[in-house]
Amino acid sequence: MISLSTVWLWLDMLQRELLLFAAVWVAIGACNEWAMDGLWAWLRLSGRVRTVRLPRGLAASADWQARAGDGLGGGTLRGVAAVFVPAWAEAEVVGAMVRHCLSAWPHADLRLYVGCYRNDPATLAAVLGCAHDPRLRIVVHDRAGPTTKADCLNRLYAALQADEARSGVRVRSVIVHDAADMVHPRALGLLDAALDHADFVALPVRPEMQRGSRWVAGHYGDEFAEEQAKAMVVRGWLGAGLPLAGAGCAIARPALSAMAARRPSEGPFAADSLTENYEFGLAMAELGISARFLRVRDESGHLIATRKYFPGELEAVLRQKTRWMHGIALQGWDRMGWRASLPDLWMRLRDRRGPMLAMVLAVVYALLVLTPLLALARRHGLVPDHPMSPALAALLWLDGVALAWRIALCGVFTAREYGLAEGLRAIARVPLRHAIAIVAARRAVTAYLATLHSGTVTWDHTRHRALPAHPACCPAALA
Template sequence: MGILPQLDAAEWLALVQHELFLFATFFFILGALDELVVDLAYGWLRLRGKVATPLVDEGQLRARPLSGIAAIFVPAWDEARVIRAMLTHARLAWPQAEARFYIGCYRNDAATLAEASIVAREDSRVRVVVHDRDGPTCKADCLNALYAALQADESRSGERARMVVLHDAEDMVDPAALAALDAALDHAEFVQLPVLALPQPGSRFVAGHYSDEFAEAHGKVMVVRSALGAGIPGAGVGSAVERETLERLAQLSGGNGPFAVKSLTEDYEFGLNVGSIGGRDRFLRLRTREGRLIATRAYFPSRIDTAVRQKTRWIHGIALQGWDRLGWNGGIVRLWMKLRDRRGPFAALLLAMAYLLLLSTGLLGIAALFGVLLPVKASPLLTAMLVICSFAFVWRALVRAVFTTREFGWREGLLAILRIPVSNVIAIMAGRRAIAAYVATLRGAEARWDKTDHDDHPASLAMAPHTA
């Protein structure tokens, strides 16, 4: 007992705070180094011309005949507010006769079924598939029902599809995307286009933080993954898979369909599963000569509660279920990317700790100012680590601002820096909920389709070009 120093309560509090700061800053620096490696890899690949974004002639690309039937799968539960706008825009953007739209509806969702049926009566390329189970089941189950409908159509017609394209009911497809995907599948079995989360004037910070995250992830991280052969996780939208590869995945599932019904993020797993069976994958970034990125555009949640719900599902499915379902197989680069994908819960814990430490530091500083406690001094080691963290934060904020500016202009780029705390708070809340939901599944609870509600569709938005 005599070995331990005799400290009063205030001194113990200062000691605990100091040690927690060391713990948090150590892992923040580790995370910053991880991000810096990705930044350096992107810069090196770009200097070598390995990740250039080619400019294409949109007219020539859209005039290119498709190599066969393109089956577009759109699962839809409770999407009456957006499904007709989505389909109206998509069928006008993709007038090719080979484009066939398969819309997955549920027998107990009369509103969505009615809206989709209106479009189906206007265009014979649109087929409404009514699931034989009450919804919502899960997105993968709905996709598997669409796959069964495609098989039935192929059996009747004797004509096999060239590819299956995945989209959601809130997407605004790019007019050049279908031809671009078709051409890219000449050299790959799975292709993913970028996703752009559109800024929303009524939700500059909550919806806007998605704009920043997707601009950086699909402008840098996915580009690096593709160039290094680290596996391309599907985004669930704007992705295409070659028909034979889809059948191989269905056979490997034991006849239950190619999409994993027990996963909350079946799209993420789907892309990685293509690579695991030897399929070639590619993240495809193209711009028109006018500067428009060929990408899927969509409105993401504009309220903090819906954003937390959506990110809870992502963290639960990718980080927690992904650990269980996909394991840690693969080479060193794939393992590195899996580790990055699964850091969500730990990152949420660190962020929560950091904000609590900042709050406690402020309170202790006020107490010291009034003479209640002695001022707390950081050790030289902690001071150095805090300085490194400060520089790392500035660098990360600048990188995020650059990628947001490239897609949405300098005003959104500046807002990207201000939105970082919003992104962090949502991550903390979603991480806590994801861990609670995962623990519940370990006790026997069923993981359900906690889908995101959509009120608006951006089809009327003019896609302004950006040439940066």
Template sequence: MMWGAWSPLEWLALLEHELLLFAGIFFLIGAADEFAMDLAWAWLRLTGRARTRPIGAAAYEGEPLLGRAAVLIPAWREERVIATTIAHALAVWPHSELRIYAGHYRNDSATAAAIVRGAGGDPRVCLVVHDQDGPTTKADCLNCLYAEMEADERRSGAPFRMVVLHDAEDMVDPAALGLLDAALAQADFVQLPVLPEPQRASRWIGSHYCEEFAEAHGKAMVVRSEVGASLPAAGVGCAFDRRLLGTIAREMRGTGPFSVDSLTEDYELGMKIKAAGGRSLFLRARRPDGRLVATRACFPPTWREAVIQKSRWIHGIALQGWDRLGWSGGWAEHWMRLRDRRGPLSALVLFAAYMLLLVVGILWLAGHFGFARPWQPGKLLTIVLWIDLASFGWRAAVRFAFTAREYGALEGLRALLRLPHANIVAIMAARRALFDYVATLCGAKLRWDKTHHEAHPATLRPMRRAG
């Protein structure tokens, strides 16, 4: 039959075949990658290298630090949450060695007022004013804070021992500062887990970050740390050795240690630690009640804000990361960087899968009116589809297990129901990231296209770990 003589339904059947082949093969590749990660984590768990360390009820809380600690908090239009963040941090971290550098832009007086309100007159808080109109980039704001920290060191003659990064919406853990301080005796960069807070007002968008971080920071980051690959910084709950950070800053020719032409300067800084010969550590610890020592935050609750945030991650990590960091290291490093940069391809495969569902639905309906498909899946394709189906069941079980471990079985079940929402956000974010990346290649200026936060974990009812 000549192509020109094909009916629309026959063309649709051809599209069904091609989509099935494309999605089926790439789902299989992705399933193999994830299963390898599962096996690596299981082996580390069985050998005792991936166990979460227990700590005492009051361990590291209020104990004197081994040296001075600087906490950098960049902000742009965060007047709704930053006062709570600073007040909470000062309350649970009473250490005299602590100094918080909270930054705002000269055209953001509301955030400045909120910082002053949160500080409550505590001399450990330093309000830093950026001398440009905002927003520039987060890295630029961080470099401004870093410069002020350096100026304080010169004035006082007392250098800091560690530099900690946090965002304006974070709720810090009382034990975190002491844990980070102690861990820097054996590493140059330490990352604590991040735990998004479930949001009753946004069960399907804002809460879908829960399962993603529970699995990423319960499994993938653990494996990454143990196999010796570079460890990406999350930008919150992470501490850096002051001397190594200074070395990186000098290599940046005086602009500061944070790359102003990167949208994910925290991720890139983690890569630079490894390149500079530094040691990285991902640290998991639990209290006697089972609560994980982690940074908690409320993530974007709307479709638009979630897409903006994830598009920035994809743009900075997957697209800029390929350009700026390239490929280096051994097999473990290549594997992890490949995982970091798979976001655009994963979104394309997901889009193909949803298109396939639509086409299958149309052809199924046409079948009731006598249309028969002109093709049938071969034996090899049938095997691929069965493996894909089995791997989807396995992935769902793994996601449930890691989510339930931190949030309880009910949230674990919700995580499975949120899979379509998470997939749609990923598809929309990848599309936006690609267009933004092409725009920068054509000369568009990078800017801090950040999400704004309404809720703070400290104002929500505490989530207790169940199961």
């Protein structure tokens, strides 16, 4: 029988090993983040990157409808823009999304392709309610849903090809959106103008805060505010592949054709990928397709971005984060590998660190329980006292500074986009973000192993219940 004193000694040994493990890996992660912070700060201070703001009164100016060559976007498109919206079980939001999109973008050269499934009559009925607009094209998939989001996008691409062949008019660009996206009125002209300078253009995604889920849904705002104001900007400047976010991304027609040529039997999007948008962006970089990430504010100072409500229920959040981590960190490792340029390699390391980061976080929180418990045990002579080495003490000091810096920076970026109150909440939401990451990582590894065994991938759909353009759909979700 194991004595109680032996258990305490084992716990003491475990705590010392975990402390060394956490100290080393937190320091490595801190150096990675400080490199990103330093490069971003240098780019900002040197003026190499900046957030452009549209001048006031631009919408009323006489030449606004005619000019787009300055890169700020205009009211007249350079060619036909096709918007792809895959929709499965989106009856609660897709009708509002389509109506708002067609209203916010009144351009005659807009074509809105919405992909529905024959076994999803509710979504199909919601889209048919908007069929009075001739710019809307409803495409019913010939397969029963759900397949995968990429498969639905490929079906829309096939419909686009058929329309081009029938009309003899080739579109200039394809813009990908989700069924729960709220588009910005200035976004279409901005994307169209930017395609003069790059073949792939992405706008930020801005999660909207929800009064009914300030903590769970609110953590998306914390993550996106920093990631898209800093990491995506650095990524674009380095020339690394920009992941397609699946919302507010414009692809030049020749670039889409080049992607489709990689898999002629399927289409441009990888139908067997859980995170086809992410993989699509990196694959374009491998083909040498130029990309650009745009941060522009409108005349009122609001970010020209795709706004949306992210899940507000914990289980839905965990499912979505599990799919992201599974697709990017685990499946992406298998599918995309590590052969890339130095900037792309650095970004792939950052993208795929999720499971490792979650493990380190789990160890840190375990230490927060073990360390005071063992300190109490030492006071009562249950375990011996061990002097800490100077090297470990220095590492722990560095880790503490890094943690304080990361938390403060999270609050700053969130406050900059959502206001001071949300910035303070962002600091308080840090433990929740960590807990979600830890649980999602465990589920992602389990799901990845199951996929290896079954060899099948299905659309792990995130159900949307409200659209920012029509908050009456969900009164509790008002910001």
